[in-house]
Amino acid sequence: MTDHAPAGPVLSAPPAHCPARPGAVALGGLEFQQTPAQLYLQLRRAHGPVAPVLLDGGVPAWLVLGYRELHYVTTNDELFARDSRRWNQWEAIPADWPLLPYVGYQPSVLFAEGAEHRRRSGVISDALAEVDQFELKRHCEEVADRLINGFAGRGRADLMADYAHRLPLLAAIWMCGLPESQTADMVRDLTLSLDAAEGEDPVAAYLRVQQRVQALLDSRRVVPGPDVTSRMLAHPAGLADMEIVQDLISVIAAAQQPTANWIGNTLRLMLIDDRFAVTLSGGRGSAGQALNEVLWEDTPTQNFIGRWATRDTQLGGRQIRQGDCVVLGLAAANTDPEVRPDGHAGTGGNSAHVSFSHGEHRCPYPAPELAEAIAGTAVEVLLDRLPDVELSVRPEELAWRPSIWMRGLDVLPVHFTSAYVG
Template sequence: MRLYGERIADDPAGLYEEIRMAGPVTRILLDDDVPAWFVVGYREVHHITSNPQLFARDSRRWNAWDQVPETWPLMPYVGWSPSVMFAEGGEHQRRAGAIGDALDVLDRTELTSICERAADRLIDSFAGDGVADLVAQFATQVPLQVIAKIYGLPEADIPILVQDIAESLDADEKAAAAHGRIFARMQQLVQDKHVRPGPDVPSRLIAHSAGLTDEEIVIDLLVVMAAAQAPTGNWIGNTLRLMLVDDEFSVTLQGGRSSVAQALNEVLWKDTPTQNFIGRWAVHDCELGGRRIRKGDLLVLGLAAANADPQVRPSYGESGTNRAHMSFGHGEHGCPFPAPELAEVIAKTAIEVLLDRLPDVELAVDGKELQWRPSLWMRGLFSLPVSFTPTASISR
């Protein structure tokens, strides 16, 4: 089965269930018909992510590189780089441990305040209009504003960084130039923090006992930024959509907050921002889910499909505090502690501030008109148009 095309956006859940009929692990073709394995069984995804000695992250292990064109659209996901993403064993533990330590120092109360201020600033920009696109004008912006702050970037640099990040995600000639500017900005930031360290993530990485080089710090700062921006932004957007279209969660829009956390968790089960992850590479010949996997084979982790596995998926609306989903990955190469907790603080705070500021917000279109971006990897809306009673800006 070809795992690309329009159906990914139209009905990903249906597609995953069709694939599941062939078993928990099945052969697929990625873009340009490059072969891989797609893992949709929860137990199988858990097994892979729990055994990095059998299923590793270094993409140079791939046995199909001779079939991959240089212009392959998925090259940004699999092209090896000296980042924490592709590190293994002790090297990965050294780098990921430093990142986790640098993030864990963040005071959660201060992080909440940073997020509240960022959300208020963004809402101020459209509060008087009575209409807004909560994807472009809010959900995708909040994580970047927060990341820039905890990175210790000067306030004046934040709008430029936000613009460059937006352009880097486009599939045109602007993307490469934007990537170059972001990389250069991180290099300059690390240099500045050597001279003027502060209570920020880059300064903590520089001072960490892991002895990171400046090159390692720069590329890992970029990894953390990318991993935080799109998934957290889509988590906010997908949750706002759920709360605006689903009666079960609309009580929050009527003045209560109790269901924000529940809605966030429901989205991780049903419309998780990171749908699939590419990937792992088999270290040895092995058997998985009744399939014979060869050394060097690529396995794509179907995180959304694993969440929908009938053996583990809670009934709709009954997810509650069940956090056994695979939305943050699992194991050594899952989203590192405490990143999931910090992402939840950002998402929850952003939504609560929005509902406090715009209590009568509602969809400006029929819910069926909302369109998902056609991506195999990320689940997010093109836009989320809403209307509300215009209100005055505030300063915080």
């Protein structure tokens, strides 16, 4: 899947074909990428907790900005359901619509509902729950050391491409039990399928990923190992191979982008904010604080599509029609002044944010804990190995990726004394 930047100015007028949503706002534009928090404030002032918005190509949707409204939507999954085939806009969606990779229905846990969702999600949770977090951290330390060794001699690096994007993917495929010998090919194809550059074929890469995961299932069926794949195969819920393949790919993809951006956004915060400078030279105490603060202020999955109304209803004073798309404004809800009048919720270890969403489809237990183990280890090892690491550009020159879905940096250029090579 790729990040797609919806073109057009922020707060632009709705197109003529959208009479039902007066004042609808096109999500996108440079201002949105750099300072989305301000846009959310403007939207909240203009529209209240639920704003009419336009997705790519002027397709209407609702953006939930309010913390309480977001809880309501995610808790009431029978009213706001996950299967995107419910959408009342499909006739207006072209075959090459850039958001299709996020919204197009797939027979995976992501779009399953009710009992079927509980069955699929339960298997994932049970399989992830047996991941030994000490083992995971130890493996992440090894991977982090190896990645740092790859650039430490240069004295400079792009911490996004060289580090933050690679570590979670390597950790996720290790948890799934892929043999070391296949790791490089798998990383290449997964990266292509998630984030293809111009001229590359994400569909062909995705098919190769499917084949590799099926081959992994075949080998684990013969010789089970202490890994997520073997546990999913042995689970009493009895998932079919195709279901396991789909859900394993969902787990790996769901782990990669948000955890990578969690690492990147945390390193950025620690490199630009004086409160963490002392820690950079003295110890590692505040990596956890920085990780938590990022979940409140610059959460990786800033908006998530979505939920679809199963019948006409009301939400935040808006009339929602059956089949309307509701986008979860996770970053906006985290900064909702109704629940954060002082604006400082993230600094005291409070974890009541909705960065992992909420309700039936939230990031499944114990994935947030595993993500924290991966991200925490990544940040700590880097600062430990490169204690004099500094940004190579001014903080305001750091550019955010052109995505309204993921909040993450394009590049994070740093330099350090290459004498610290391990």
